[in-house]
Amino acid sequence: MSENRSEEKETGRLEAFSDGVFAIAITLLILQIPVPDLTKNAPDLLTQLGNQWATYLAYLVSFMVILVMWVNHHIIFRLIHRTDQLFLILNGLLLMVITFVNYPMAVLARSLQESKVPEDRLMFDQHTAALLYNGTFIVIAIIYNVLWRYASRNRRLLSKSADPLLVETINKQYRFGPLFYAAAFLLAILSVWGSLVLNLLFAVYFAFTGRAKSPNEKLVEH
């Protein structure tokens, strides 16, 4: 009894800390949208805002991706009741890469608004930025897989009451996560906007289906 309570408390503080990092990382994204230059030689504000549509799209995608990641974190921590040293480190790495999303977002936003650069150099930079951006998502998906497999293998860190079918369902879903992001990565070679739109579709798809349900959840919960 005493053991259980101390375990729950520890996971609780880890969840609270993780939630804090997620909340800050997702909120800092807004600082990555460049504020238009309103000095004399720049175009008027309305024109500049109109030219920034791709940056707004990147903001939307980044926000949705981190939000979906938070929901995932939420779901698997309902099953995980214990922690150990390696799990703390893996979770720390995950938080680091989630936070890191702000950097490729900033790089991508800057590349999308640059205009006084020769066209081919601009294209090269924008594709570089989009690959960095999508590559970050692949790394996140891989770390999620490692984290979850470490926690769930032989039910190492799972709660005794964690539903085995639900665990299996998450296993299956996670297997495909990196492949999704790899597809968007490859598309970024061809089209920056295309890969942003694909990422948005993924985020919406994950948002609506990502909440793993055990086939017998109704039996379990009602």
Place this chain on the structure above:
Amino acid sequence: MSENRSEEKETGRLEAFSDGVFAIAITLLILQIPVPDLTKNAPDLLTQLGNQWATYLAYLVSFMVILVMWVNHHIIFRLIHRTDQLFLILNGLLLMVITFVNYPMAVLARSLQESKVPEDRLMFDQHTAALLYNGTFIVIAIIYNVLWRYASRNRRLLSKSADPLLVETINKQYRFGPLFYAAAFLLAILSVWGSLVLNLLFAVYFAFTGRAKSPNEKLVEH
């Protein structure tokens, strides 16, 4: 019993995450006030601070609006005890637009302090900025309506003990929210300062009346 506890826990973590985003979004606003330029050719600091009064007003308005939004969130989450997938997404969109307030605040602040630009261009930019700023508030009010109607329709996600009269009162209040902000939006076409002052009046009004009270709250709570 077990079902109720697990539901409450889930809403709890959603509230804590939302509170975190609200707290960060409201605190980042201070970074959007431009720090005066103290180099040789700029006016002295006192003059510059005096010229920034409209920016301080915009900061005050932004802070009050997000604060009122947080109080609203607080109120409706006292009635909401369950979540589902679509509700998580709607709440995520709400948080995104709350966070986004920092961007139009930064754009407005910059447009208000620019001075080396021809007068008509400056006016155009300031009105553009004020419309973006007020437009963001309209979007927030609309998403709040959608979120609340989704949760309260047929008491979908409400607690069993949620007072029907209180639910009805909130329904009525929310119906007018977007209209208030639309009025400030229209006023921004005529006067940037006027729309800021109107927004401040709204925030003060909502702050003092926004806490929905059921007509029979006294009976319920005492």
Place this chain on the structure above:
Amino acid sequence: MSENRSEEKETGRLEAFSDGVFAIAITLLILQIPVPDLTKNAPDLLTQLGNQWATYLAYLVSFMVILVMWVNHHIIFRLIHRTDQLFLILNGLLLMVITFVNYPMAVLARSLQESKVPEDRLMFDQHTAALLYNGTFIVIAIIYNVLWRYASRNRRLLSKSADPLLVETINKQYRFGPLFYAAAFLLAILSVWGSLVLNLLFAVYFAFTGRAKSPNEKLVEH
């Protein structure tokens, strides 16, 4: 019973939100220290770091002041168990001014490192910045007084078990808070460094004595 629990929950979320804003406001201070310019024509890094000592002092003072304010908030919320609409607004104003400290901190830091400006203009700007900085602390101390007097008058929002002697002790302490900061404000007219040092002494003094103790606390707690 049901009434008490719902009251506690509400204060709990208000405290958590306030803690979040305090934590963010105190952490953002670090962003206000200007990063040295390492380009060709600037002095070397070591020289620049040495010249920034007053900025580090301002950082230390700002951090200590917000920390002391957080401890105060902590103390009075142990006595306050209920909220009402006006109290939410006063607490919101308090959080706004706590957050605002970042702005005068940034202005002061910039004025302290400027060097290519004529000496008398520089002096004028530095004193202006120090007065803005100290003026903010006076406003914080006044809002704390209003907040506490509103909550404690006729024990309006206090817990039934709040010790009357402790309430009286806090009343006395708060009465002098604005005077302390007014002294530092006046000193800033004469000496910028002097007022920073005085603020630091106040923060250390408050830190060691600020935790109000009821004369009969020993009887109450042991």
Place this chain on the structure above:
Amino acid sequence: MSENRSEEKETGRLEAFSDGVFAIAITLLILQIPVPDLTKNAPDLLTQLGNQWATYLAYLVSFMVILVMWVNHHIIFRLIHRTDQLFLILNGLLLMVITFVNYPMAVLARSLQESKVPEDRLMFDQHTAALLYNGTFIVIAIIYNVLWRYASRNRRLLSKSADPLLVETINKQYRFGPLFYAAAFLLAILSVWGSLVLNLLFAVYFAFTGRAKSPNEKLVEH
């Protein structure tokens, strides 16, 4: 009983506030990586990203160090159940220096990417930055020692159930912390990259061994 509950609540709010500051400080690090300049005369983005590898390493080190510090905080607060005035201040100083890590990280990152400066001046600035960076870690380790010794001496603030052998183990580990960081500090005089790599090795080492285990923990917990 009443005494115990009020004590735990107080430590709880202190932990939550500390967690908030840790979470924000660790997340702000990402803002310290300079976003590449994509204007006409700069090298292309891929080249610039490649040249920034040392900055990414510094980001990784900073993140890992703060994460390890958070885990340490977590561990000792499981043993600490009471607070007093001096402990609050020591904890506040600790949080201040944790937050401060962002500043030397920003200075180091800027010194690492500068290139239009004469070689010997560049070397001098980079070593200065690395010493500031490592010096901050020494200060953190010293404050941790002071904080822990204050709390654990004569079990001043420890829980009655805190395992004496675990307390002793932490005592031993903390004694060496400052020496580790002093070694990295000295190495920074010779090699900036070398000291970064050594810091990373320390962080990984602490991450895997830092979770103090009492020799009889198995007996205690199972």
